[in-house]
Each structure stands twice: as structure tokens, then as C-alpha cells.
Amino acid sequence: MAIRLEEFVGIAPRRRRPFTLGEWVDRGTVFSWLMMAPPILFILAFVGYPFCYGIFLSLEDRPVAHAGTFIGIGNFIKEAHDPVFWQVVRNTFVYTGVATLLKMVGGLGLALAMNQDFKFKNIIRALLLLPFIVPTVLSTVAFMWMLDPAFSVINRVLIEFGWPKPGPSWLGSPILAMCSIIAINTWRGLPFYGITLLAGLQTVPVELYEAATIDGASGWQRFRYVTLPILQPIILIVTLFSVIFTFADFQLVYVLTHGGPQNATALFATYAFDIAMGSGQLGLGAAVALAMLPALALLIVAITLYLRKKS
Amino acid sequence: MITGYGPIQRTVRVWLPVLFFLFVALLPFYWMAITSVKPNSELYSMRANPLLVHAPTLKHYVDLLTTTSFMVWTWNTMIVAVISTAISLVLGIMLAYPLARINFPGTGLLAIAVASVYLVPQPLLFIPLADVINRLNLGNTLTSVILTYPTMLVPFCAWLLLGYFKTVPLELEEAARIDGATRFQTMRRIFLPLCTPGFISAGIFAFTLAQNEFLYALIFLTKSTVRTVPVGVISELIKGDVFYWGQLMAAALLGSIPVAIIYSFFVEHYVSGLTSGAVKG
Numbered sequence: 001m002a003i004r005l006e007e008f009v010g011i012a013p014r015r016r017r018p019f020t021l022g023e024w025v026d027r028g029t030v031f032s033w034l035m036m037a038p039p040i041l042f043i044l045a046f047v048g049y050p051f052c053y054g055i056f057l058s059l060e061d062r063p064v065a066h067a068g069t070f071i072g073i074g075n076f077i078k079e080a081h082d083p084v085f086w087q088v089v090r091n092t093f094v095y096t097g098v099a100t101l102l103k104m105v106g107g108l109g110l111a112l113a114m115n116q117d118f119k120f121k122n123i124i125r126a127l128l129l130l131p132f133i134v135p136t137v138l139s140t141v142a143f144m145w146m147l148d149p150a151f152s153v154i155n156r157v158l159i160e161f162g163w164p165k166p167g168p169s170w171l172g173s174p175i176l177a178m179c180s181i182i183a184i185n186t187w188r189g190l191p192f193y194g195i196t197l198l199a200g201l202q203t204v205p206v207e208l209y210e211a212a213t214i215d216g217a218s219g220w221q222r223f224r225y226v227t228l229p230i231l232q233p234i235i236l237i238v239t240l241f242s243v244i245f246t247f248a249d250f251q252l253v254y255v256l257t258h259g260g261p262q263n264a265t266a267l268f269a270t271y272a273f274d275i276a277m278g279s280g281q282l283g284l285g286a287a288v289a290l291a292m293l294p295a296l297a298l299l300i301v302a303i304t305l306y307l308r309k310k311s
Numbered sequence: 312m313i314t315g316y317g318p319i320q321r322t323v324r325v326w327l328p329v330l331f332f333l334f335v336a337l338l339p340f341y342w343m344a345i346t347s348v349k350p351n352s353e354l355y356s357m358r359a360n361p362l363l364v365h366a367p368t369l370k371h372y373v374d375l376l377t378t379t380s381f382m383v384w385t386w387n388t389m390i391v392a393v394i395s396t397a398i399s400l401v402l403g404i405m406l407a408y409p410l411a412r413i414n415f416p417g418t419g420l421l422a423i424a425v426a427s428v429y430l431v432p433q434p435l436l437f438i439p440l441a442d443v444i445n446r447l448n449l450g451n452t453l454t455s456v457i458l459t460y461p462t463m464l465v466p467f468c469a470w471l472l473l474g475y476f477k478t479v480p481l482e483l484e485e486a487a488r489i490d491g492a493t494r495f496q497t498m499r500r501i502f503l504p505l506c507t508p509g510f511i512s513a514g515i516f517a518f519t520l521a522q523n524e525f526l527y528a529l530i531f532l533t534k535s536t537v538r539t540v541p542v543g544v545i546s547e548l549i550k551g552d553v554f555y556w557g558q559l560m561a562a563a564l565l566g567s568i569p570v571a572i573i574y575s576f577f578v579e580h581y582v583s584g585l586t587s588g589a590v591k592g
Contacts, residue, residue: 032409248432
């Protein structure tokens with residue numbers, strides 16, 4: 001066979017074509033970076049720059065509408081001597097920890113309850129997700145009314161059952177106020193856990209349960225040794241996401257209690273807001289907000305490492 | 312799957328927990344609805360049964376729509392949510408497409424960076440951003456929130472789409488490339504039309520997030536004419552210690568309806584978007 005290979009592969013001398021812009025743009029790397037340039041520039045301008053500027057602000061004494069003066073870590077020293085700040089730290093950790101735990105356990109319960117055969121499943125699933133969809137501020141206003149000091153429907157039902165009047169002061173006592181915001185956060189976040197875990201449950205092969213049943217496993221054992229290990233990666237990632245957004249929560253507390261009574265429900269975000277927007281101390285406010293960073297950074301690194309390992 | 316139970320036992324086992332969760336999830340909405348149609352005399356009466364309504368009235372809705380700027384806020388919220396969702400989808404596609412479909416050095420690292428930008432919460436940025444918006448003279452304009460909402464929506468859309476794009480088979484694009492299409496043509500004509508379900512998921516999510524946003528809107532929008540629904544409700548329907556509960560509940564219900572309607576049409580897309588991140592990874 002006397003076919004000359006060169007003709008096919010193109011080794012034969014080729015006329016050098018002039019370099020064109022179109023070809024250059026069509027190269028993989030060039031095309032990619034041209035495509036990604038606008039979103040990356042946008043993120044650098046509106047996330048990267050404010051982030052760095054926030055660090056700079058936290059090192060300044062900066063009253064609103066005045067020029068700032070550089071004071072180094074002065075704001076952070078002030079923070080460390082502020083008892084309210086430490087209360088805020090405690091509040092945030094309690095709020096995040098308890099709410100996350102409740103959402104995890106409740107979400108698992110919701111997923112298990114939904115992972116059975118019954119009628120109207122799709123409609124019920126859609127309804128169960130509603131708390132997660134509806135704007136937080138609006139549902140929180142409804143809870144505010146349900147916990148109102150004078151007309152709380154919950155108290156009226158309790159009194160009906162013999163609770164001494166006027167019933168618990170849900171938003172007036174420090175401990176109950178904390179319980180209230182935790183409960184409402186759980187109410188809102190539970191469907192996210194539930195529906196995500198439900199999707200995970202549906203990936204568990206039925207054969208595994210059958211095999212476990214034949215081996216004599218009880219209901220609890222099937223759950224503990226078959227369901228949980230398979231769900232574990234999903235639980236982990238959902239929890240990490242939820243912890244971040246609970247830790248940095250603002251809306252719920254701002255609307256329901258404004259951080260009160262006596263700062264008992266103040267979180268990092270609401271306290272930073274009060275200092276920066278209420279008292280006009282932008283520098284100190286930025287420093288309080290930045291105090292979230294170590295814990296957040298740890299979580300973000302954990303998530304990204306996990307996602308990287310998975311991909 | 313559950314065997315060895317009678318029909319009654321089975322009904323209890325299956326329905327009791329489901330109804331419990333349903334009750335907890337829907338109670339606040341029931342309470343919103345019933346409060347919004349009660350006349351004030353009933354709302355603040357300690358004798359009437361609070362769980363029922365005896366003389367329903369639409370007065371609170373009429374008052375809300377005629378004496379407050381609720382309609383303006385709703386309009387503002389729509390504009391802001393639609394435009395910022397559109398911007399975020401376009402920028403998100405521009406970020407996700409190369410990362411998912413083209414091999415070049417640094418894709419892995421960039422994808423991780425996108426995920427971590429998504430995880431940066433607003434409270435970390437709002438103080439410096441407020442200063443930036445001030446210096447750009449954008450205070451009290453819808454532009455201020457239209458520009459800042461994509462800071463959370465772009466990384467979010469990009470992340471969601473990245474996962475979706477990776478599930479589309481490569482062959483069609485390869486065929487188009489061999490036929491001489493440029494990369495841009497391949498993306499626009501061949502690839503993007505295949506990904507409509509992914510855009511719907513990302514779009515609904517971005518839209519609900521934009522409707523839900525409160526912190527930036529609270530800080531940047533202080534005039535009634537530019538406010539969004541959540542900020543308007545909190546700052547203007549709650550006046551000092553006086554609460555117009557009927558109106559507030561009517562506003563909460565009406566404000567929730569747009570999201571609920573859109574969500575009800577696309578609930579499957581929403582659920583698949585919700586779970587794709589965690590399940591498929």
C-alpha cells in the first residue's frame with residue numbers, strides 16, 4: 001500500500017498561515033479566561049475589595065462620615081475588654097450549636113417519615129419545604145405575633161390548659177428569648193435538612209435492608225448500621241453549610257428581639273450592626289464582624305477540603 | 312417495606328409523624344392567614360376563640376394596599392430580584408462553563424475558590440460595602456442592591472451550574488468542534504440549550520434568595536419609595552410600640568405569595584437543585 005502517511009497527518013510542509021485574532025480567542029485557555037474575566041472582576045470588586053477594606057477598617061477608629069485614624073489592633077483590644085462582646089460570642093455558639101443539633105435530628109426524623117409510601121407525597125413534600133422558601137423576615141413577623149406578650153396564641157392555649165396567667169414571657173426573659181430564636185431557626189432550616197437527607201435515603205439500595213433483616217437486624221440496628229453510614233457524607237456537608245449560615249445569622253434576631261433582652265440574644269452580626277449602624281463606629285463594627293472570621297474560615301476550609309477530596 | 316403490621320398500626324406509624332411535621336411547618340401560615348382576616352375587635356379580644364375567625368373582613372388587606380407603600384415595595388422587590396437573578400445567571404454561566412467543560416491549568420483551584428466565595432456570609436461584608444455604596448453615591452437606589460445581591464448569587468449560581476454542566480455528555484460539543492464551530496458557537500448553540508433545567512433550578516434559587524435578602528436592603532434603602540418588601544414591612548408597618556398585626560400578617564402573607572407561586576410551578580427543579588449539591592457533589 002503506497003499511501004503516504006504524511007498527507008493524512010499533515011506532516012507534509014504546510015503553508016504558515018497568518019496569525020488571526022479569532023484563532024487566538026478560540027484557544028482553550030484564552031477563551032476560558034476571557035469568558036471568566038467579567039465574573040471574576042465583579043467578584044474581586046464587590047467581594048474581594050470590601051473584604052480587604054473591612055480588614056483595613058477594623059484597624060481604624062472610624063466614626064461614620066469622618067476620616068479614620070489608624071489605631072492598629074486597638075479595636076480588637078477594646079473588644080476583648082467588652083463583656084457584651086464575650087456574651088455575644090457565647091450566644092452565637094449556643095445558638096449555632098443547639099439549632100444545628102435540633103435541625104439535624106429533626107431533619108433526619110422528617111426524612112425518615114417522608115421515606116415511606118403514602119398518598120399525596122409530592123404535595124406534602126412541597127408544603128413541608130414552605131418554611132424554607134418564604135422570606136425569613138415575613139415568617140419571623142408571624143412568630144413575633146404568635147409570641148406577643150399580650151396576645152400570644154401559644155400562651156392562650158397554655159392558659160386554657162391551666163397554665164397560670166399571663167403565661168411565659170417568650171421574648172422578655174433571656175433564656176426563653178434564646179429558646180425562641182433557636183426554635184424559629186430550627187423551624188426554618190429543618191426542611192432543608194429533611195429534603196436533602198430524604199434524597200440521600202432514596203439512594204440507599206433496598207437490598208441492604210433486606211440483607212440486614214435476614215441477618216436478624218432490628219429496626220434500630222438497620223438504621224444505625226445501614227442508613228446512617230450511607231447518609232453520613234450528606235449529613236456532614238449539609239451540617240457544615242447550615243452551621244455557616246446559622247453562625248452568621250442576622251435577620252431572625254434583628255426582627256424578633258433586636259438582640260435583647262439585655263443582649264441575651266445578640267449575635268455577631270446583630271452586634272456588629274448595632275455598633276456600626278447604630279452608634280456609627282464603623283471601625284469597631286468591622287472588628288466585631290471580623291471576629292467571626294476564624295471560626296468561619298475553619299468551616300470554609302473544612303468544606304472546601306471535603307469537596308476537593310470528593311471531586 | 313414495613314411488614315407485619317395491621318392497617319391501623321401502619322396508618323399510625325406512617326401518618327402520625329408526617330402530620331406532625333406538616334402541622335409544625337404550616338401552623339405559622341395558618342396563623343398569618345387567620346389573623347389577616349380578623350377584625351380588630353376580634354384580634355384584641357381575650358374572650359373569642361383565637362384559633363377561629365367569626366366575622367372575616369378584608370379591611371387589613373384594603374388598608375395595606377391603599378394606605379401603605381406595599382405595592383411599591385412589591386414592585387421594587389420584583390425588579391430587584393428579576394434583574395439580579397438575570398445578571399447572576401449570565402455571570403454564573405460565564406464562570407461555570409470554562410471550569411466545567413474546558414481543560415486548562417487551575418480549574419480545580421478556581422472551582423474551590425468559587426465555593427468558598429459563596430460561603431462568605433453577608434455580615435462579614437456589610438460594613439465595608441455600605442461605605443463603598445456611599446462613595447459610589449448609590450445610597451437609596453435600587454442599583455445598590457441590584458449590584459450587591461449578585462455578590463452572593465453569582466458564586467452560588469456558578470457552583471450549582473458547575474455541578475450540572477459536568478453531567479452533560481461531551482460528544483455533542485466534540486462533534487460541533489470537529490465540524491468547525493468556534494468555542495463560543497459550541498457553547499451558545501449546542502451546549503447552553505441543553506442545560507435549561509439547570510438554569511431553571513439556579514434561577515429559582517437565586518430568585519428566592521434575592522426575595523429573602525434583608526441586610527443589604529436594610530442598610531442601603533432608607534426611603535420608602537425604594538424599599539423592598541421585607542425592609543418596608545419591618546421599618547414602616549412596625550411603628551415604635553404600636554403593632555398593626557392585621558396589616559402585618561396580611562403583608563407577610565402577600566409578600567410570601569410570589570415566591571410560593573413560582574416555587575410551586577418548579578418544585579421538582581427546586582428539590583433537585585437543593586439536593587444536587589449534597590448528593591452528587
